[in-house]
Amino acid sequence: MKPVAILYDDIFLKHDLGPGHPECPARLQAITESLNDLRQDERYIWVDPPEASPDDIARVHSPQYVDWIRQNCEAGGSVYPALEGNLVPETYPAALKAAGAVIQACDKVWDGEWGGAFALVRPPGHHAVKSSAMGFCVFNNIAVAAQWLVDKKKAASVLIVDFDVHHGNGTQDAFYSDGKVAYFSTHQWPHYPGTGSKREDGEGNGIGANLNVPLRAGDGDDEILSAFNDRLKPWTEERKPEFLLISAGFDAHEDDPLSEIRVTTDGYRQMANVLKEIADDHCMGRWVITLEGGYNMKALGDSSRAFLEGIVG
Numbered sequence: 134m135k136p137v138a139i140l141y142d143d144i145f146l147k148h149d150l151g152p153g154h155p156e157c158p159a160r161l162q163a164i165t166e167s168l169n170d171l172r173q174d175e176r177y178i179w180v181d182p183p184e185a186s187p188d189d190i191a192r193v194h195s196p197q198y199v200d201w202i203r204q205n206c207e208a209g210g211s212v213y214p215a216l217e218g219n220l221v222p223e224t225y226p227a228a229l230k231a232a233g234a235v236i237q238a239c240d241k242v243w244d245g246e247w248g249g250a251f252a253l254v255r256p257p258g259h260h261a262v263k264s265s266a267m268g269f270c271v272f273n274n275i276a277v278a279a280q281w282l283v284d285k286k287k288a289a290s291v292l293i294v295d296f297d298v299h300h301g302n303g304t305q306d307a308f309y310s311d312g313k314v315a316y317f318s319t320h321q322w323p324h325y326p327g328t329g330s331k332r333e334d335g336e337g338n339g340i341g342a343n344l345n346v347p348l349r350a351g352d353g354d355d356e357i358l359s360a361f362n363d364r365l366k367p368w369t370e371e372r373k374p375e376f377l378l379i380s381a382g383f384d385a386h387e388d389d390p391l392s393e394i395r396v397t398t399d400g401y402r403q404m405a406n407v408l409k410e411i412a413d414d415h416c417m418g419r420w421v422i423t424l425e426g427g428y429n430m431k432a433l434g435d436s437s438r439a440f441l442e443g444i445v446g
């Protein structure tokens with residue numbers, strides 16, 4: 134059996150937005166602790182991923198923005214309001230490695246070397262737009278990797294599923310008129326960042342390749358599973374993706390402080406079961422998960438574990 138890779142590096146703990154910030158290094162520690170016994174499980178391998186090159190980041194970001202982040206980090210860091218926190222010197226190498234992890238995961242899973250992969254990375258990515266950080270995101274890791282698949286592997290149809298409780302405006306933007314990379318999102322709405330209405334369905338070549346399923350405050354497992362089963366599955370039948378990329382934010386959890394959606398830990402396991410079915414039916418079993426949000430440490434650790442177990446099967 135092909136191993137499932139867990140990609141992680143301590144550099145992700147050195148990126149620090151400032152005291153009391155919810156997007157903190159302890160988030161990743163909660164997940165690695167929760168997955169720690171998998172180090173003895175031969176179905177998994179733990180991988181120290183490489184950095185992405187600035188040119189790879191520039192597949193979806195402007196080179197000027199990439200260089201601006203580099204310069205500010207090398208100069209010792211600075212307050213950066215677009216990030217709702219600080220840049221520190223380690224932010225740039227951590228952000229390069231976060232994108233590099235998702236690229237490496239796509240490379241190895243596409244080639245059939247790994248049976249799937251979970252990139253445990255910080256900073257997260259799905260709010261970052263072409264020429265700016267946004268939310269707690271610096272470079273849009275999943276968008277960079279999806280574009281890399283199109284450019285390098287000649288992927289004709291990639292599906293991104295984003296179940297972070299916040300709409301992934303940056304990822305939607307990157308592929309809104311693209312057509313090769315489809316974007317599906319469940320998220321609380323209205324809520325930060327304000328985008329994600331069901332009327333946003335793509336433009337030009339991308340018409341129909343963007344599907345938002347907004348959830349209301351108070352919704353939980355039933356509503357999100359119905360979005361997966363009744364909206365995502367039939368849409369996927371039409372689109373026939375070759376590869377499944379997952380923006381996994383666990384901030385829709387009932388115990389998360391940043392939302393009013395009430396998904397349970399077991400709900401994440403059931404969502405993973407649906408995504409496994411989609412990957413098996415359409416994508417030759419190829420899936421890559423990257424971490425986005427999730428701000429209750431216990432819920433984050435438990436849900437990551439449940440989700441991974443659900444998709445590995």
Ligand SMILES: [Zn+2]
Pocket residue numbers: 297298299382384425426427
């Ligand atoms: Zn989020």
